[in-house]
Amino acid sequence: MLKGNLDSFFSSIKMDPNAFVFDETNYRVTLQTYLKYMQQLPPQREWMKNVLGPRLTNLYSNKKELQVLAIGTGPGDVDIDILNELVCRGQQQHGNEYHLVYHVVEPNNSSITFFKNRVAGDNRYNRIKFQWHEDNFESFLNKFETEKKEKFDFVHFVRCFYYMDSAICLNQTYDNLISENGIIAVVGENENAFWPKMMVFLDNHNMNHGSFGCSGRVSSNYFLPGWKSLADKKEWVYETYTKKYNFDVTPMYDEESIDGNYLIDFSLHVKCARKTTNKDILEDFFKFLNENSIENEEIQDGKKIIKRYFPCQLGAIIITKL
Numbered sequence: 645m646l647k648g649n650l651d652s653f654f655s656s657i658k659m660d661p662n663a664f665v666f667d668e669t670n671y672r673v674t675l676q677t678y679l680k681y682m683q684q685l686p687p688q689r690e691w692m693k694n695v696l697g698p699r700l701t702n703l704y705s706n707k708k709e710l711q712v713l714a715i716g717t718g719p720g721d722v723d724i725d726i727l728n729e730l731v732c733r734g735q736q737q738h739g740n741e742y743h744l745v746y747h748v749v750e751p752n753n754s755s756i757t758f759f760k761n762r763v764a765g766d767n768r769y770n771r772i773k774f775q776w777h778e779d780n781f782e783s784f785l786n787k788f789e790t791e792k793k794e795k796f797d798f799v800h801f802v803r804c805f806y807y808m809d810s811a812i813c814l815n816q817t818y819d820n821l822i823s824e825n826g827i828i829a830v831v832g833e834n835e836n837a838f839w840p841k842m843m844v845f846l847d848n849h850n851m852n853h854g855s856f857g858c859s860g861r862v863s864s865n866y867f868l869p870g871w872k873s874l875a876d877k878k879e880w881v882y883e884t885y886t887k888k889y890n891f892d893v894t895p896m897y898d899e900e901s902i903d904g905n906y907l908i909d910f911s912l913h914v915k916c917a918r919k920t921t922n923k924d925i926l927e928d929f930f931k932f933l934n935e936n937s938i939e940n941e942e943i944q945d946g947k948k949i950i951k952r953y954f955p956c957q958l959g960a961i962i963i964t965k966l
Contacts, residue, residue, distance in 0.1 A: 670915060672719065672758075677906040679721065681895065682838070687887035687958045688722070688831060692729045695885050699827055699962060700733040703797050706825075709743040710734075713796040713821060715781055715813070716804030717750045720759035722831075726800065731768055744772040747796070751780045781808055785816055795823040802831045809858045810865045811874050814963070818880065822965045834868045834886045834959030838936075842911060845932050849925050851912065868959030875963055885960040890953035893933055897952065 679685065703710055712730065717723050727746070734742030750756050756776055763769050777784050799817050801810075810830070817828055833839050847861040864870035868884060875882045895904030899918065908917045911929070918926065937954040 674906045674910045675718075677903050678910040681892040681903070681907060682956070683889050683892065684956070684958060685725075687889045689725055690887065691831070691885050691958065691960050692725055695883075695960070696726075696829060696962065697729050697733055700730060700798070701737060703825075703827070704733055704737040704742065707797075708738050708741055709745065710797045711745050711747070711794055711823075713747045713749065713799040715749050715799065715801050716808065717748050717755070717759060717802075718752070718804075719755045720748075720762050722802045723748070723759070724762065726802075727763070727769060727772070731771070734771065740771065742771055745775060746772050747775040747777060749777045749779055749781060749784045751778065753778055781813055781816075785820065789820060795826070796821055797823055797826045798829070799826070800829040800831070802829075805830070805832060805858075805866055807858060810871055811859075814871065814874060815878070818878070818963065818965060824965060826965050828963040828965070829960065830871050830963075831958070831960045832867055834957040835864075837867075837956040837959075838891050838954050840867050841932075841936060845929070846912075849928065851925070868961060871959075871961045875961065881964045881966055883962050885958070885962075887958045889956050889958060891956050892951065893937055893954050894951045896933065897930075 700710075710730070714723055714726070730744055730746075734744065748756065748759060750759070756778055760774075760776065763772075763774065779787070799822055801808075801813065805813070814828065814830070822828055843862055843866070859865040859870075864873065868886070872882070872884055893907065895901040896907050898904050905916075905918055908926075908929070909915060911917075912921060912925075914921055933952070933954065937952045940951045940953060942949055942951050
C-alpha cells in the first residue's frame with residue numbers, strides 16, 4: 645500500500661517538466677532558503693531540549709547503548725540537532741561510556757552522501773556508530789523483520805510524513821520496530837499552520853505537489869491532529885507539544901528577490917514558479933498569503949520596514965511503547 649502510493653506519486657510528477665524535486669541541487673538550495681525563512685528551528689530545538697531530552701535521559705538511565713532509528717532524514721539538517729541532544733544526554737548519564745548505534749533510512753543516495761560528509765571526522769560523534777540504509781521505510785521494515793535484528797529504543801520521523809502514510813508507518817513501527825519502553829517521536833505541523841492551509845489551496849487549484857501524495861490531497865494524517873487521533877484509537881500512551889512561530893513570507897512580494905522566488909517555488913513545488921505557473925494561480929496564491937498573514941512594522945538598520953508573517957505552529961508527539 646505504501647509503495648503503491650509512492651509509485652503513483654512519482655509517476656505523476658515525472659510527467660511535469662517543471663516539478664523541481666528531480667533537480668537535486670536546486671531542490672537543496674530551495675529547501676535551505678525555505679528553512680531560513682520558515683522559523684521552525686527555534687521551537688523545534690526547544691522541544692528537543694525540554695521535552696525530548698528528558699525522555700532520552702530516561703532511556704540512558706537503563707542502558708549505556710541506545711539503538712536509534714531515523715526515518716526520512718534527507719541530508720541530515722534536523723538529525724544534527726537530534727544527534728547533539730543524544731550526545732549531551734549520554735554524556736550526562738555515562739560520561740564517555742555511552743554508545744549509540746544510529747540507523748539512517750533515506751532513499752536518496754545524494755542525501756545520504758551529504759549527511760555522511762557532515763558527520764565524518766566530527767569528534768562530537770566518536771561514540772556513535774552510523775548505519776546507512778539507502779531504502780524507503782517499507783523496504784527497510786521487510787529486511788528488518790527477515791533478519792530479526794534488535795529493536796530500537798528511539799525512532800523518529802521529522803517532517804517526513806508528506807511522503808509516507810503516517811498511520812501505516814506508526815502502526816508498523818509500534819508493532820515491529822520499537823522495544824518495550826522505547827519511544828517514537830514525530831515532529832511536523834499542528835492544524836491551521838501554513839502547510840495544512842496550503843494543501844487545501846493546492847487541492848482547490850488541482851495542483852500536484854511534491855508532498856501530500858500518500859494520504860490523499862487533503863488529510864489530517866500529515867499533521868499532529870491525525871497522529872493524535874491514531875494514538876487515541878490505538879490507546880497508545882503519548883504526549884503532545886505545540887509551539888507558535890512565524891513564516892517570514894516578506895521576500896515573496898519582491899519579484900526581484902532570489903530568496904522570494906525560491907520560497908514561491910518551494911510552496912508550489914514548481915521550478916521557476918513565478919514564470920511557469922498560471923497567472924491566475926499566482927494571483928490566488930498572493931491573495932491566500934494576504935488573507936492568512938500579518939503585516940508588522942519593524943526597525944532594521946535604523947529604518948522602518950514592513951514585514952509580513954504567516955502564523956504557524958509546531959506540532960509534535962512522543963509515543964511510548966508499553
